[in-house]
Amino acid sequence: MKRFQLRIYSIKLLFGLVTFFFVSVSLAQVTYEIEPGLSFKETDLRNVKKEVQQMERYFDIPFNDLHIMVTNNCFRTGYSYKEKTIQFCDQVSTIFAGLQSLDVIRHELFHAFICQEYPFLCTSEIMKKANVKAIHEALADWYTSLFDRTPHFGEHFYTDKKFVRSYQNDYCFDLVIGEHLKGNSILSGLLAKNFSFLAILNSIKSEKQFMDLIELSKKKSCLGHTEFEFIPEQIKKSKLNRYRLNRNEELHFELPFYGLENLRLKYHYPKEIISVRTSGDKVIVKGLQKGISKVSVQLFDSGRLIGIQSLYFRVR
Numbered sequence: 001m002k003r004f005q006l007r008i009y010s011i012k013l014l015f016g017l018v019t020f021f022f023v024s025v026s027l028a029q030v031t032y033e034i035e036p037g038l039s040f041k042e043t044d045l046r047n048v049k050k051e052v053q054q055m056e057r058y059f060d061i062p063f064n065d066l067h068i069m070v071t072n073n074c075f076r077t078g079y080s081y082k083e084k085t086i087q088f089c090d091q092v093s094t095i096f097a098g099l100q101s102l103d104v105i106r107h108e109l110f111h112a113f114i115c116q117e118y119p120f121l122c123t124s125e126i127m128k129k130a131n132v133k134a135i136h137e138a139l140a141d142w143y144t145s146l147f148d149r150t151p152h153f154g155e156h157f158y159t160d161k162k163f164v165r166s167y168q169n170d171y172c173f174d175l176v177i178g179e180h181l182k183g184n185s186i187l188s189g190l191l192a193k194n195f196s197f198l199a200i201l202n203s204i205k206s207e208k209q210f211m212d213l214i215e216l217s218k219k220k221s222c223l224g225h226t227e228f229e230f231i232p233e234q235i236k237k238s239k240l241n242r243y244r245l246n247r248n249e250e251l252h253f254e255l256p257f258y259g260l261e262n263l264r265l266k267y268h269y270p271k272e273i274i275s276v277r278t279s280g281d282k283v284i285v286k287g288l289q290k291g292i293s294k295v296s297v298q299l300f301d302s303g304r305l306i307g308i309q310s311l312y313f314r315v316r
């Protein structure tokens, strides 16, 4: 009898240990870290912790391996799919390392969520493919928009900007550059067509279905698949749109979309290093003095901003 009771006790003890083990593992599913030397406290992470819980409730799925840290040893706030880590980057240009921007917190958590639940979308191979990051950005903004009462993403993030971007816009996928603007174009297309976030998310079973979101989001008013390119006349086109010229030298580019009605281009650049003017079907860039200059080009269709392009010049 006694021996039997003893066995029951040891079974109970074993169960206790197993439960304890599971409890401690489940507590360690999201870990938090503040880099030593920074003035942040554990309580400054309260928005992040709340959003972690909200996301776990929304999808009814716990995070099982996510590290969240505040650091100043970084370039920008973001999620690393390789390290399964969200970094809140403490920089002068960001307010309180981004810890007060619920939009940015939700956006980064969504990156972590999708990489946990759809690991085939977060391999090093797929991340190298063109436009994959843009779709990730679109979906992360989409999740964020579900909880946002404003039309803007990322309030309380930058010290010098009211918000990071708007959820809806007229950008055309093929006419903007960079994963965030392209992602912005995908999301606004999906929102304009009234797709359901969860239905889209549940429909992604393969890489192809993920990539198909670009086509699904495309707007009718986007000039087909036309490239928004500036092709120089005298020299080879630079893939990254980076050119060198001497003082007083002129570079001539073919004016994209020349002759198409309703389309207008606007150039923004600091005026001291180069000048930009159009003449007939050409854009003429002239070097004025030594330095580096960026020209942001905006393409408008009947007043709607549909394309954004950047050109870089180094004057010798």
Ligand SMILES: [Zn+2]
Pocket: 107, 108, 111, 136, 137, 140
């Ligand atoms: Zn992102």
